[in-house]
Amino acid sequence: xxxxxxxxxxxxxxxxxxxxxxxxxxxxxxxxxxxxxxxxxxxxxxxxxxxxxxxxxxxxxxxxxxxxxxxxxxxxxxxxxxxxxxxxxxxxxxxxxxxxxxxxxxxxxxxxxxxxxxxxxxxxxxxxxxxxxxxxxxxxxxxxxxxxxxxxxxxxxxxxxxxxxxxxxxxxxxxxxxxxxxxxxxxxxxxxxxxxxxxxxxxxxxxxxxxxxxxxxxxxxxxxxxxxxxxxxxxxxxxxxxxxxxxxxxxxxxxxxxxxxxxxxx
Amino acid sequence: xxxxxxxxxxxxxxxxxxxxxxxxxxxxxxxxxxxxxxxxxxxxxxxxxxxxxxxxxxxxxxxxxxxxxxxxxxxxxxxxxxxxxxxxxxxxxxxxxxxxxxxxxxxxxxxxxxxxxxxxxxxx
Numbered sequence: 001x002x003x004x005x006x007x008x009x010x011x012x013x014x015x016x017x018x019x020x021x022x023x024x025x026x027x028x029x030x031x032x033x034x035x036x037x038x039x040x041x042x043x044x045x046x047x048x049x050x051x052x053x054x055x056x057x058x059x060x061x062x063x064x065x066x067x068x069x070x071x072x073x074x075x076x077x078x079x080x081x082x083x084x085x086x087x088x089x090x091x092x093x094x095x096x097x098x099x100x101x102x103x104x105x106x107x108x109x110x111x112x113x114x115x116x117x118x119x120x121x122x123x124x125x126x127x128x129x130x131x132x133x134x135x136x137x138x139x140x141x142x143x144x145x146x147x148x149x150x151x152x153x154x155x156x157x158x159x160x161x162x163x164x165x166x167x168x169x170x171x172x173x174x175x176x177x178x179x180x181x182x183x184x185x186x187x188x189x190x191x192x193x194x195x196x197x198x199x200x201x202x203x204x205x206x207x208x209x210x211x212x213x214x215x216x217x218x219x220x221x222x223x224x225x226x227x228x229x230x231x232x233x234x235x236x237x238x239x240x241x242x243x244x245x246x247x248x249x250x251x252x253x254x255x256x257x258x259x260x261x262x263x264x265x266x
Numbered sequence: 267x268x269x270x271x272x273x274x275x276x277x278x279x280x281x282x283x284x285x286x287x288x289x290x291x292x293x294x295x296x297x298x299x300x301x302x303x304x305x306x307x308x309x310x311x312x313x314x315x316x317x318x319x320x321x322x323x324x325x326x327x328x329x330x331x332x333x334x335x336x337x338x339x340x341x342x343x344x345x346x347x348x349x350x351x352x353x354x355x356x357x358x359x360x361x362x363x364x365x366x367x368x369x370x371x372x373x374x375x376x377x378x379x380x381x382x383x384x385x386x387x388x389x390x
Contacts, residue, residue: 100277101276101277105277108277237325238350249353251356
């Protein structure tokens with residue numbers, strides 16, 4: 001598509017130069033009728049070129065819409081998007097939030113449920129060990145020994161039951177981490193879509209740029225970019241930094257936060 | 267010690283709540299953004315505020331500014347626990363009067379240190 005456009009552009013420019021040269025010749029020889037015909041041809045050629053470029057832009061937009069499977073009701077105002085890959089991507093991202101939330105909740109539920117078991121077994125073990133040492137030091141009466149004997153049996157039962165529950169929960173917690181796989185796949189798809197959208201946008205921008213050039217709408221890009229707009233965005237919340245290491249305006253950990261704050265007198 | 271935990275993700279509120287409980291702080295309440303938190307702070311006798319930055323509705327930094335501008339709440343210790351890691355943001359939070367800044371993901375140890383430090387200062 002790009003080459004095709006450049007050829008058209010070159011063709012249009014050479015047509016323009018030819019016409020201009022002829023026009024000067026006609027005017028110099030006072031041939032006004034033919035000169036006005038030339039001007040007419042010139043305008044015609046420019047219009048043709050604009051129509052072609054606009055046509056390409058429209059086709060490009062249409063392709064982009066088809067590629068992203070946008071199913072929209074254009075009659076309603078504003079047009080209502082029933083379905084599209086972007087909408088689908090939003091749903092996928094929502095899914096990631098739901099999945100990760102569920103996984104975090106289930107994991108914490110499991111831990112909260114079994115933490116008391118582990119703690120009680122630990123407390124009981126500590127207590128029995130002290131009793132056991134008393135026995136070894138022969139500081140125990142017959143009655144106390146009989147109690148210890150029974151307590152030992154109970155503890156072994158508790159231990160058996162408790163560790164079974166603990167192992168089951170630990171296993172469940174590991175299984176629960178499967179959300180990473182699921183959400184990772186979904187995120188990869190969304191990343192693919194974002195990349196596609198970007199390349200389609202670049203294509204459209206290229207065509208639009210050519211339309212602007214022939215119609216004289218193009219502005220100096222520097223004047224369009226207002227530095228204040230970029231400045232204002234500085235304190236917009238960004239969420240987790242994915243490439244903290246490669247950015248100098250971002251801290252890469254708590255230590256750097258502490259250094260920065262202490263430099264401010266904290 | 268009554269603490270308000272403000273974060274739009276319930277998972278994070280729960281994690282912070284659990285960590286605080288381990289540190290012996292059991293009296294906690296939750297809010298999911300600044301605009302829900304502010305009336306709670308104004309009507310309740312909270313001793314400490316733990317807030318995220320990036321939330322829909324009112325953000326944590328705006329909540330902090332509101333708290334500092336409120337005569338009754340101005341002295342409330344505020345700890346920011348957030349994924350926002352830009353230097354400009356940390357400076358902005360410091361200038362707005364934050365008492366501590368913890369970046370996510372964080373450890374229980376870091377949270378404890380910052381809380382201890384805040385109460386050490388407030389107490390002295």
